Amino acid sequence: xxxxxxxxxxxxxxxxxxxxxxxxxxxxxxxxxxxxxxxxxxxxxxxxxxxxxxxxxxxxxxxxxxxxxxxxxxxxxxxxxxxxxxxxxxxxxxxxxxxxxxxxxxxxxxxxxxxxxxxxxxxxxxxxxxxxxxxxxxxxxxxxxxxxxxxxxxxxxxxxxxxxxxxxxxxxxxxxxxxxxxxxxxxxxxxxxxxxxxxxxxxxxxxxxxxxxxxxxxxxxxxxxxxxxxxxxxxxxxxxxxxxxxxxxxxxxxxxxxxxxxxxxxxxxxxxxxxxxxxxxxxxxxxxxxxxxxxxxxxxxxxxxxxxxxxxxxxxxxxxxxxxxxxxxxxxxxxxxxxxxxxxxxxxxxx
Amino acid sequence: xxxxxxxxxxxxxxxxxxxxxxxxxxxxxxxxxxxxxxxxxxxxxxxxxxxxxxxxxxxxxxxxxxxxxxxxxxxxxxxxxxxxxxxxxxxxxxxxxxxxxxxxxxxxxxxxxxxxxxxxxxxxxxxxxxxxxxxxxxxxxxxxxxxxxxxxxxxxxxxxxxxxxxxxxxxxxxxxxxxxxxxxxxxxxxxxxxxxxxxxxxxxxxxxxxxxxxxxxxxxxxxxxxxxxxxxxxxxxxxxxxxxxxxxxxxxxxxxxxxxxxxxxxxxxxxxxxxxxxxxxxxxxxxxxxxxxxxxxxxxxxxxxxxxxxxxxxxxxxxxxxxxxxxxxxxxxxxxxxxxxxxxxxxxxxxxxxxxxxxxxxxxxxxxxxxxxxxxxxxxxxxxxxxxxxxxxxxxxxxxxxxxxxxxxxxxxxxxxxxxxxxxxxxxxxxxxxxxxxxxxxxxxxxxxxxxxxxxxxxxxxxxxx
Numbered sequence: 001x002x003x004x005x006x007x008x009x010x011x012x013x014x015x016x017x018x019x020x021x022x023x024x025x026x027x028x029x030x031x032x033x034x035x036x037x038x039x040x041x042x043x044x045x046x047x048x049x050x051x052x053x054x055x056x057x058x059x060x061x062x063x064x065x066x067x068x069x070x071x072x073x074x075x076x077x078x079x080x081x082x083x084x085x086x087x088x089x090x091x092x093x094x095x096x097x098x099x100x101x102x103x104x105x106x107x108x109x110x111x112x113x114x115x116x117x118x119x120x121x122x123x124x125x126x127x128x129x130x131x132x133x134x135x136x137x138x139x140x141x142x143x144x145x146x147x148x149x150x151x152x153x154x155x156x157x158x159x160x161x162x163x164x165x166x167x168x169x170x171x172x173x174x175x176x177x178x179x180x181x182x183x184x185x186x187x188x189x190x191x192x193x194x195x196x197x198x199x200x201x202x203x204x205x206x207x208x209x210x211x212x213x214x215x216x217x218x219x220x221x222x223x224x225x226x227x228x229x230x231x232x233x234x235x236x237x238x239x240x241x242x243x244x245x246x247x248x249x250x251x252x253x254x255x256x257x258x259x260x261x262x263x264x265x266x267x268x269x270x271x272x273x274x275x276x277x278x279x280x281x282x283x284x285x286x287x288x289x290x291x292x293x294x295x296x297x298x299x300x301x302x303x304x305x306x307x308x309x310x311x312x313x314x315x316x317x318x319x320x321x322x323x324x325x326x327x328x329x330x331x332x333x334x335x336x337x338x339x340x341x342x343x344x345x346x347x348x349x350x351x
Numbered sequence: 352x353x354x355x356x357x358x359x360x361x362x363x364x365x366x367x368x369x370x371x372x373x374x375x376x377x378x379x380x381x382x383x384x385x386x387x388x389x390x391x392x393x394x395x396x397x398x399x400x401x402x403x404x405x406x407x408x409x410x411x412x413x414x415x416x417x418x419x420x421x422x423x424x425x426x427x428x429x430x431x432x433x434x435x436x437x438x439x440x441x442x443x444x445x446x447x448x449x450x451x452x453x454x455x456x457x458x459x460x461x462x463x464x465x466x467x468x469x470x471x472x473x474x475x476x477x478x479x480x481x482x483x484x485x486x487x488x489x490x491x492x493x494x495x496x497x498x499x500x501x502x503x504x505x506x507x508x509x510x511x512x513x514x515x516x517x518x519x520x521x522x523x524x525x526x527x528x529x530x531x532x533x534x535x536x537x538x539x540x541x542x543x544x545x546x547x548x549x550x551x552x553x554x555x556x557x558x559x560x561x562x563x564x565x566x567x568x569x570x571x572x573x574x575x576x577x578x579x580x581x582x583x584x585x586x587x588x589x590x591x592x593x594x595x596x597x598x599x600x601x602x603x604x605x606x607x608x609x610x611x612x613x614x615x616x617x618x619x620x621x622x623x624x625x626x627x628x629x630x631x632x633x634x635x636x637x638x639x640x641x642x643x644x645x646x647x648x649x650x651x652x653x654x655x656x657x658x659x660x661x662x663x664x665x666x667x668x669x670x671x672x673x674x675x676x677x678x679x680x681x682x683x684x685x686x687x688x689x690x691x692x693x694x695x696x697x698x699x700x701x702x703x704x705x706x707x708x709x710x711x712x713x714x715x716x717x718x719x720x721x722x723x724x725x726x727x728x729x730x731x732x733x734x735x736x737x738x739x740x741x742x743x744x745x746x747x748x749x750x751x752x753x754x755x756x757x758x759x760x761x762x763x764x765x766x767x768x769x770x771x772x773x774x775x776x777x778x779x780x781x782x783x784x785x786x787x788x789x790x791x792x793x794x795x796x797x798x799x800x801x802x803x804x805x806x807x808x809x810x811x812x813x814x815x816x817x
Contacts (some may be wrong), residue, residue, distance in 0.1 A: 150448075181405075181406075181411045181412075184411070185411060211410065214409070214410060215410065217412065218412055218414065219411075219413060220412075220414025220431055225414055228416050229429050229449065232427050232429065232449065233449055233451070236427060236451055236453060327554060
């Protein structure tokens with residue numbers, strides 16, 4: 001896709017020999033592309049819609065960051081370079097192809113974030129098949145009247161964030177404000193470097209603009225962060241156990257509350273919902289002692305493949321074993337990753 | 352109890368460029384001090400510190416939820432880290448909104464303090480380590496030096512494994528976070544005592560492994576062997592048993608199999624390993640109960656033998672009767688609750704300093720309160736009071752049982768005297784041992800009672816000048 005953009009943008013006068021050389025070097029990676037499509041390493045099935053959403057999300061984020069940097073550079077640091085001004089006013093992404101070719105968009109932390117974003121959209125869409133958008137949006141208003149002023153305040157903040165995004169469940173929240181600090185940081189500097197290359201300007205203005213963008217970012221106003229804050233408060237209130245349900249709290253708050261209670265991260269829970277039969281999600285619910293009927297209802301609200309969780313199979317899960325597993329999943333991700341790789345290595349050894 | 356955060360006023364703190372906490376609101380300062388920090392020193396709350404570091408590293412403001420522990424409380428916070436860019440001084444402001452404190456759930460339902468008391472009552476030491484096996488806290492009976500010498504060291508640096516235990520087995524269990532049982536170890540330095548080491552992995556409230564809690568039991572068998580080897584004169588060839596029958600030989604030999612019987616019977620009785628017919632599970636509970644009774648008897652006989660030895664002596668620790676009354680009642684709280692019995696305790700603020708050996712006074716009080724529970728009707732009240740009579744301070748344990756006839760007041764303090772009762776789990780040695788122990792500490796143990804009017808036992812000890 002990006003390659004095609006690259007070619008189409010080309011001036012027809014450019015030397016065909018040079019184009020052929022570039023195509024040749026890109027085609028050398030054809031086996032990599034085919035391998036990842038034919039031999040996926042995870043059990044998660046990535047549908048065409050998810051891949052397309054992922055691409056769209058990444059492009060939207062890159063575009064927003066580059067526009068922001070160029071606008072800050074022009075307005076606050078007096079940069080009058082034509083390319084920068086054009087990018088600042090453009091609604092099209094410019095640095096994406098450059099970043100993609102250099103492999104700068106392939107970092108694990110970034111792609112994990114992309115996956116989470118698209119799976120969140122999937123979940124929102126599944127939820128919308130069971131409850132109307134209006135009902136989902138109104139669920140939070142009940143916290144506005146909470147006796148605890150901090151809960152009411154946090155619920156208001158979350159509502160504001162959601163309405164600002166105008167991205168209810170089922171739509172892509174591709175907005176800088178929703179990015180965790182680490183992701184924005186990991187994207188901003190490569191984009192800054194790409195903008196320098198595109199504009200040919202080596203001056204300090206672009207890096208200063210990037211610093212200003214990062215300095216002004218407040219991850220606290222993002223929807224997920226505000227959900228996390230409300231979840232923290234709601235879960236401390238007495239009698240909060242009863243209503244843990246995506247249809248009761250909305251997707252963001254539900255995930256944040258489940259994450260708090262299980263010790264897992266929201267991103268992990270989102271990944272669980274993409275796995276076959278949502279087995280790890282079911283185990284998590286069992287580990288935190290979610291009653292049978294509630295668990296079945298949550299499962300069917302989040303399920304998109306017409307799968308069933310039966311009473312017997314939920315009851316059969318040993319609660320202690322489930323707790324042990326959940327606590328092992330909450331270990332440091334680097335440690336878990338290393339463990340997994342070491343185990344793979346060992347299983348390859350001759351017996 | 353939840354202390355609500357004040358919406359209008361977040362808790363604030365400020366760090367200078369070197370990470371020192373130069374100003375902080377009282378709740379933050381308190382947490383900082385409890386985490387080992389000092390005023391004006393480097394920020395000591397690990398969770399906040401890592402957030403500040405990340406903020407500096409990214410050169411970005413952060414807003415995240417943080418949970419910290421402060422002694423018995425869990426503190427949930429919403430933390431905003433703000434870098435001071437305009438001033439170029441590298442300072443950081445910490446704004447904490449939604450500061451909420453709630454009592455921390457205990458790791459496995461039993462308060463650590465109570466477990467320590469159980470250990471001390473049984474003459475066991477305990478060691479608490481962090482996740483990398485560094486010793487964070489320890490108590491070793493009779494070895495005070497160990498406390499200051501061992502804190503901060505790795506467990507494997509201060510203890511050697513003794514055959515047949517192997518270091519590899521221990522390390523493997525620990526690396527897999529499995530419980531450790533019955534490992535024979537010896538102190539590398541200091542008193543070089545032998546111990547049997549058992550431990551449980553600790554899982555914190557986030558479900559993460561946070562270290563081990565080990566208990567150390569003096570390995571009397573090994574100590575006896577060592578003494579024999581060193582002195583080169585142990586027991587004569589023809590002696591079947593030594594003069595110390597229970598202390599060094601029968602006691603350990605009986606405790607180990609009894610411990611296994613009790614543990615296995617409890618496992619079966621509580622159906623931990625799988626379903627079991629109800630009557631079989633009851634049989635297993637009976638076995639466990641009989642095993643515990645035998646174990647108590649072995650312990651009593653060991654004590655009996657110890658106190659009858661001419662060389663028997665007790666330590667003169669600085670102790671407080673009110674504190675010990677609370678600890679003893681805590682140890683028996685579950686048993687009392689089983690019988691809906693309420694234990695009335697003196698106010699914790701009262702001080703009643705006396706001289707006596709901590710473990711032995713606790714043993715006497717557990718015996719008195721245990722008897723009171725055993726012989727009181729369900730739903731009654733046991734009342735503990737403390738009295739100061741100048742040079743002597745006392746604690747009384749009053750129950751609402753059937754009482755003891757005047758003529759039996761002396762008999763109950765005699766060996767194996769059960770006043771005709773049987774089958775209630777007593778050995779008839781508890782009061783005999785308790786009185787001997789009280790006398791050995793220059794105190795006394797007396798009873799006042801009449802039939803139908805309950806009984807009041809009074810333990811008196813020399814008052815300690817404060």
